[in-house]
Amino acid sequence: MDDIINMIHEEFQGVKAAHFNSVDDAIKVAASSLKYLYEQIEDKKEGKDA
Numbered sequence: 573m574d575d576i577i578n579m580i581h582e583e584f585q586g587v588k589a590a591h592f593n594s595v596d597d598a599i600k601v602a603a604s605s606l607k608y609l610y611e612q613i614e615d616k617k618e619g620k621d622a
Contacts, residue, residue: 580609
């Protein structure tokens, strides 16, 4: 579980460091980051290497 929390933290550090032109851009990046993380977690559950 800690590795998942660390992945989320690392992913959002990048999001926080980026400068956005609009709220929409920030939402799109956050959404794509969450989708990526979800896929990584699902792959781990299925025993696939990320």
